[in-house]
Each structure stands twice: as structure tokens, then as C-alpha cells.
Amino acid sequence: MLRVDGLSVGTRHTGLLHDVSFQICRGERVGLIGESGSGKSLTALAVMGLLPEGLAATGDVRLSARTPATRNLLDLPERDLARLRGDGLSMVFQEPMTALNPTMRVGDQVAEVMLIHRTQPSRGAVRRRVVELLEQVDLPDPAHLARSYPHELSGGQRQRVVLAIALANDPALLICDEPTTALDVTVQATVLDLVVRGVEERDAAMLFITHDLGVVATVCERVLVMYGGRIVEAGPVQDVFGDPRHRYTQGLVAASDLTGAEGRRERAALPTIPGSVPPAGRFPDGCVFRTRCTHADEVCRTQPPWVPRGEHPAGETAYGHACVHPAGGYGDE
Template sequence: MSSAHDDRAAAAPSLLSVRSLGVGLGEVELVRGVSFEMAKGERIGLIGESGSGKSVTSLALMGLLPDGLRASGEVRLNGFGHNIVDAPDRAVRGLRGDRVSMVFQEPLTALNPLMRVGAQVAEVIRIHGKAAGRAQAAQKAVQMLDAVKLPDPAEAAKAYPHQLSGGQRQRVMLAMALANNPELLICDEPTTALDVTVQRQVLDLVGESVKERGTGLLFITHDLAVVANTCERVMVMHQGLVVESGTTEEVFTRPTHAYTRALLAASDLEATDENGRLFTVVSARDYTPPASDEEHAKAQMVRLAERSADRLALEETESLAAAHEEQVIEVKELRRTYTRGRTSLFSLPGTVDALKGISFSVAPGERLGIVGESGSGKTTLLRILAGLDRPSSGSVTVAGNQVAGARESELRELRQQLQIVFQDPMGSLDPRMRVLDIITEPLLVPGQALNAAQRRGLAEKMVEAVGLPVSALERFPHQFSGGQRQRISIARALICRPQVLVADEPVSALDVSVRAQVLNLLADLVDDYALTLVFVSHDLAVVRHLCDRVIVMHAGSIVEEGPTEQIYTAPQHPYTQQLVASSMNLREEILARHA
């Protein structure tokens, strides 16, 4: 396969040539010696973790580096008479949006909130002289919105960005990027914040669009499964250097650099070490990448099937045992209806049914996964379980505490028994408090008769339990990495020894190597502290690794529930089937490329 790709690359004319590209900030080199060639129509993935230099490299290719950063080296686009690194800004401005376009990670910050989306697409067309006038530009804008498969494009053109969903906004960004048929499209983490089905749709759309137009694609991401699905060639960045490059199959099945192997190991949630733990950067040397050899690949698939069968049998046994235990969470006919504001002076207030009579129970020590996309009702359910919202009807009991109708004073015990770890630790940690005060804050509620020395002793035990040094207690949240801040959040949640730990997308914002570490930590703590875990995520692979049982939510209802392997290997409901089919699995994507 690699030789065939090399032959095609050699035959295709060069589109982009990068030689010894460097980016610095003062004396600090952020990117060093990046060199590569891209053929016309070629799709290249640029992967690496936060701080590796991926986004800075892409901005340098576009001539968009912010003030204070300096670029060196050579970036040549076929037919452009200047080196983009030191070309006059006026000349490079003519390239952007015309011959070279970019799709950013967060479309809501990239789109003008005061302009209708159709007008924004039309503006790109008009600026580069691709329409005779405003009317023609507006007409072409609607055509582009139709090309990226926005429903009712003429009406969508009249909407403002905040009136569209995340996936629809990303389609608008793609329409803007492709409006003038660019020769090079740079996508910087364009699907990171999207639900799995929307991610799959956007990736399919990007692939179809660049193929139809013969556009070169540089796809920047930390998600290796996305690269395996989308790109022919891959470059791996680490600390500002490209440490490995080659065809996707070569790099992902026969990595030569230790960092590439570590990324693969941490991304492959179907691979575990001899102790059943996910591989991390430290343990990656023992990881065996997915095989490209057909017989070896078949053997791997057989082993995976056997492991799934064993786990399914174990889960069914545990489920039967749990049925005879007292349930730590009981939810019966839970409904939550919100009232919308009036849309006009004479209209009646509308209502939204966030939860539509759901019922389920969780046994002590169980690991329950709740999956579903944006708007499914997951967050509303969590808020009610934690006593942060009240149900419209139905009953909720958590660790013996009735939530519905309880007074604030009666919810104090509930909040001692149930703690939450949130998605964004920086947003849930007070930046003005030291870690010691953050972790011990739950111990200050009335009824906790502990003095300062006792609280500090408990805090020291907790930071050590989550893998941080005792010295961390004297520091502030901004002095830690994202993964370390999430460990602080977990320590705070567990210091009062709750029965139930609710984790709300706790690893979605983390790099893959840090994700593996935090997931291992959660699994260990759940076992060590005999916790009941409710794990909420849109990442089906993470839930499959961590949870015994899964609830699938859609539009405020539970559409399917059961043992994890049963849900994943034999989903019954059409929505569950769509979720499973849309989720990307690194191992399966690599084996599919070889097939």
C-alpha cells in the first residue's frame, strides 16, 4: 500500500513545499525544522498533543502568526511567487480564502455574531471577486450552504451563528472555506467539540468535498482514529519537532519513534496491559500496535471477540447479583419541563421537555455509563441527581435521600453522599484559592467537626491518592496542567468519602496520554473506595472501557439500556445503532484501511 501511495505522490504535481520552518517567541523555539511536501489532492494528518506546535505550524503556513511570534524557513505554494514566511502581507492576504482556506476548532468564535451566516459566506466570495455583485454572491452563498448539506439552505442563510447548532456552524465554516475552490484546505481540530454522529457527518463531508475539488488537505488533530479514517499520510509532532512521518498505515502499525508508540498506545482503548489498565506513556513500550498483516489482524479480532464475550458474561452475572441488592440510585418516571420565554409580545410561553418520564436504578459499586448527544437530557439528569435542579414530576432517591420536594437543608446529606467531577476543571476550581483550600472546602459544611490539622491530613492523603505531590497543596490551579487540575477535582470530590461519584465528561478536554492516566486513576479509586460511578460521556469508546452497564439517552428519553458489551456489539434501537456506527475506533479504522 505504501509503495502505491509513493507512486501516486511522485506522479502528482507539488502543491505545498515546506523547508526548515521554525517559529519562535523571543529566545524560545516553539517549532523547529519542519519540512514536508504536499502533492495536489493529498490528505495529510498532523497529530500531536497540546503544546506540540501543530496549530502554530498551521498559522505560519497561512501567514497568520500573532504579533510577537517570528517565523523562519521557507513555505512555497505552487504558483505563488513569494516565500509565505516573509511575503508582504498584502500578497498573502490575496491567498487566504481564495487559494488557501482554514476551518477552525470553534466556529462560534470564528464567525461574526452580528452577521447572518449567508452574508458571511457571500462576503468571502465577493472579496475575492468570484461574483459579479452582491446578488450573485448571495446566490452562490446559498449554493455553498446546500453543498455542505445544511437543511433548507435558503432559510439557514438568514440565521445568525447563535441560532445554529455546533455541527451546523461547522458546516457554515466549511462552506466559507470551500466557497472559492481553494487548492489547500487546513482543518485545525474541526470536529473536537462535536457529537459523534455530527463528527462523522462533518468528516465525510470534508472528505467528499476535497476529493471532488482535488483540494489538498492538512488535517490537524489529536484524535488518531480521525486521522486513520481521513488521511493518507501522517506527521507526528512533539515539542515543536516532527518526530515521525510516513503513510498512515506505516506510522500506525509500525511506529519507529517512542512518542508515536506512546500516542498510539494511549489512544487504543481496546488495548490493556497485563493488569487490565490502559497503556500510558510510561507503559507504552509493552504495547503492540494493530497489525497490518492480514493473518495477524484476524487473530487480533478473534481475541477481541473472545474478550468481549467474557466481559459480557461477567456483566450479566454482576447484573443479576445487583438486582438483589438495595439500589443506591432509584429514578422513577422522572420528568423535567422548562418554560421558554415569549418569542413575541402576544405569543404564549413555550415549553421544553428535557426529561420525559425516565426510570432506572443503580446498584452499589456499579459503574453506569450514560451516553447520548447534545440535547439528550444527560446534563439535566445529572443536575437533578445532585440536587441542583428539581424535577417537574417523578421521584429520585440517591443514597437514601429523596431529591424531589426536599428543602435545601435536607439536600446537605445528599451532597455529602454524591460528588461531581466536571468536564472543565479550570472552570470548577476557584483560581484565587490554593489547592489545600479547594480540596478541603467540602469538609467545612456544618456537621463536620474537623480542625485545620485534621483537614490538612486528609488533603495530603487525597493528593497522594490521585498521584500528586503533597507540595501541590500550596499552589494555585493555574500552576497545573489540565490533567493535574482534573486530579485536583477528583481529590476534592472524594475527600468526604461519598457513596456516588458522578463524572461529567471528565476526560473529553484532555490529551490522549493524560486521558489514559485519568481513566486508570478513576478505575482504581472506584475500586479502592467502593464507589458507585455514574459516568457521562459522548465518547462511546471511553464508556465501553470503564463501565459495566450503559444507558442510551435521546431527546429526553432512555431508548436502550443493558450490559456494556451487549449494547455495543448488538444494539437494538436505531439511535443506538447510529451512535455505535458513527463512533470511531482507532484499531478498527487502521484494520479497515488495510482491508
């Protein structure tokens, strides 16, 4: 479905993403986690072809759904990318008010993506589909709500509208970038259920970006751990969270509210990772985590190799870690 090989992003003088490689299979839900500044959102923007001015991407990104897998998305002109976005590729952003046009009725915004890509046979079919989509995301009285403006809706309702837009053309890949961060806990759970239901009904792949390990454990089957613009660990959620190998992952899990971290919390009032995330482009050479790792030594000044941990349909990069002093589980100190 989605294959990313050697993706690097940066300015002329500063690297921000480094040799990022991963695959997502059809129908698979994959989480991408890490602290703020790790490169999660930048990865998504590079895949979508939405990098800010001044940043350039190199590598190979292929989507084997609505476009031939022989085409590298990074080489496509904007005209071709625009045809793909909202059709084969869709994205749900963190803040719905910045994703919606405040001067357009929400029904017109849902309709717009179908009209642009001509996925419905007539305008009448588009109008009917708008109501269906708003109903699918559990919005009350969808025919009436379609005539509302974004400011007339609650935050949770606006995010459901954004989700309806993203799912309107049955995308092959849905990217969610912190879609529930701005919502309260009750609304968050509802939106997460709608996201999972939406991708499952379409057999779509999903890349779910978040800093919340609990959310990943709820909605994803596999997880990628990112730090310093690199993937440092990957694998099935229960294995990575239940028996983390990279020292950064170990720190994230220990500081989380996952059930598996209870034992650590009993022994330490507030587990934290030493230090803080360096500014973009100022991560150390070698292991990007070594300046914050209590197990680092001279060997860590060299970039650690990727160590496969097991087999997976998504390939070698789907299950493994890049750490020369790996943890052995929760009992490892």
C-alpha cells in the same frame, strides 16, 4: 502543492517550532498529530501567516497553486497574504463561534469571502453560490438558513457554515485545526464526511490537525507526528499506526483506541506515556522526547538524524522517523 522547509517559530529568546519540513501533494490528505503543546496549531498559523504578535517565523513555505512557487510565503507582505487567505489557502478552526461574526447573518459571511476575492461575476451570482455552498454542506433549507445568525444554529450547523466559507473559492489547500473536537460523535462523523467530500470534489490538498488518531485513520492518507515542535515521524497512515518506529508514536498508538492497539490493552489496563508535555520552549536538547522515553540513553542527548523509511512522491521527509532506538512494531518492548 505545499512545501515547508526548515520552518522555525519562536520569540527572541524561546524557540517553539524547530526545523519543521514537509510537503503535501495536490489532492493529498495529510494528518498532523501530537499531544497539546506539540506545535500543531502553531505550524498551521505560520503557514497561514497568522502568528500572534511577538512570534516570528523563519524558513521557507511555498504554495504552488494561486501564487508563484518562487515566492516564500513567510516573506510576503500582509497585503499579499490577505489576497491568498480564503482563496488559495483556507482554514477551518476548532470553535465555529469564534470563527463567525455574531452580528452578521451566515449567508452574508459566506458571501463576503467571494466578494472580497471577486470570484463571482455579480452579486446575484454570489447569492446563488451561497445557497449552493450551504446545500453542499447538507444544511437544511439553505435559502432560509442563510438569513440566520450564528447563535440561532447548533454547533454542528455553525461548523458546516465555517466549512462552506472555507470552500467557497475552491482553495488549493484546506487546513483543518481540530474542526470536530467541540462536536458530539454523531455530528463529528457527518462533518468529517463533508470535509473529505469537499476536498475530493476540488482535488484540493488538506492538512488535518488533531490529537485523535482514529479521525486521522478515517480521513487521511498520510500522517505527520509532531512533538516538542519537531516532526518526529511521518508516513502512510497504515504504516505509521500499524508499525510505528518513533518511541513517541509507539506510545500514542498504544494509548489510542485504534484496532491495532487491542493487544496492548489486553496486557495493560491503561497504557500511558510517562511524564507530561513540558512547557513551551522547555523541551530538552537532542531528542525532544528523551525525558519521557524509557529507551533513552546518552546518545539521545544529540539531535537524532532523519531516517528515511521508504520512497514517497512528497520527498524524503514524507516517510521516515527521527529516533536512534526505533521500535520494531507492536511486539517491540
